[in-house]
Amino acid sequence: MRETELTASHLIQPLFVTAGAGVREDIPSMPGVQRLSIAELVEEAAGVRAAGIGSVLLFGIPAEKDELGSGAYDEEGIVQMAIRALKESDPGLTVIADTCMCEYTSHGHCGRLRDDGTVDNDSSLELLARTALSQAEAGADAVAPSDMMDGRIAAIRGRLDEEGLTETPGISYSAKYASAFYGPFRDAADSTPAAGDRRGYQMDPANVLEAIRESKLDLDEGADMLMVKPALPYLDVVHRVKEATGAPLAAYHVSGEYSMLKAAAGAGWIDERAAALEALTSIRRAGADAIITYYAKDAANWLDE
Numbered sequence: 001m002r003e004t005e006l007t008a009s010h011l012i013q014p015l016f017v018t019a020g021a022g023v024r025e026d027i028p029s030m031p032g033v034q035r036l037s038i039a040e041l042v043e044e045a046a047g048v049r050a051a052g053i054g055s056v057l058l059f060g061i062p063a064e065k066d067e068l069g070s071g072a073y074d075e076e077g078i079v080q081m082a083i084r085a086l087k088e089s090d091p092g093l094t095v096i097a098d099t100c101m102c103e104y105t106s107h108g109h110c111g112r113l114r115d116d117g118t119v120d121n122d123s124s125l126e127l128l129a130r131t132a133l134s135q136a137e138a139g140a141d142a143v144a145p146s147d148m149m150d151g152r153i154a155a156i157r158g159r160l161d162e163e164g165l166t167e168t169p170g171i172s173y174s175a176k177y178a179s180a181f182y183g184p185f186r187d188a189a190d191s192t193p194a195a196g197d198r199r200g201y202q203m204d205p206a207n208v209l210e211a212i213r214e215s216k217l218d219l220d221e222g223a224d225m226l227m228v229k230p231a232l233p234y235l236d237v238v239h240r241v242k243e244a245t246g247a248p249l250a251a252y253h254v255s256g257e258y259s260m261l262k263a264a265a266g267a268g269w270i271d272e273r274a275a276a277l278e279a280l281t282s283i284r285r286a287g288a289d290a291i292i293t294y295y296a297k298d299a300a301n302w303l304d305e
């Protein structure tokens with residue numbers, strides 16, 4: 001009689017790949033999460049698969065950053081090399097590539113900057129489309145544009161289709177809020193904006209109708225799956241976007257949501273396993289088909305016991 005199911009097949013494991021060799025670097029604000037160089041990433045992905053999870057979402061931390069984030073669309077870039085290594089070692093693993101500029105730009109913004117330091121939406125689209133194309137060509141099974149520039153889904157879809165990659169789906173971060181819960185991730189990906197913030201292109205936490213509007217626009221532009229980010233503070237948004245669109249929907253249980261549970265569990269204040277599984281079940285109950293969570297591997301193992 002249980003209404004909501006939570007299984008490993010609903011979970012997507014985010015992974016951070018970094019330049020270098022033999023690297024397993026802890027992220028202090030995200031206990032249990034590490035930055036991995038490619039061989040270690042492949043090893044970790046095997047553990048994720050062994051837990052029963054079929055998909056990973058890949059973020060790259062390049063050796064060097066520049067104004068135009070050129071590492072994002074370099075054929076020999078960190079993510080492109082990692083995608084090839086993952087697919088070679090396990091062709092059945094679904095590799096989703098995060099498509100954005102902020103891990104690759106020296107200024108930490110998600111697009112190209114104008115002289116006055118504001119993000120230039122339209123010229124950023126070309127760089128994002130190039131990034132998505134290079135990821136798909138490297139073998140990514142899906143691209144997930146997280147930048148929130150206007151018109152990016154159409155730009156990326158158009159470019160992939162032109163190059164014959166019509167079967168590579170796009171997962172749109174259609175409702176990405178300007179949230180305080182991203183702090184630990186920015187430590188992990190070293191992507192805190194050097195100046196200003198992302199309020200110009202991320203959504204106001206007070207808005208839900210806007211999330212529905214943006215999600216419908218992204219579907220019109222050709223998105224195959226939508227996403228709400230963060231998850232727990234936005235369960236109403238998950239629910240309403242699902243109801244309004246009926247489209248496949250992911251929710252991103254973000255770094256701050258993870259780190260709060262870890263901190264409370266570390267202090268002995270909550271039962272980590274019960275709390276994490278309750279949180280993930282609630283995200284499913286709200287209407288998410290898939291959950292991106294740093295708990296993916298652990299949760300899958302717990303569900304298995």
Ligand SMILES: [Zn+2]
Pocket residue numbers: 100101102103109110146147
């Ligand atoms: Zn970004």
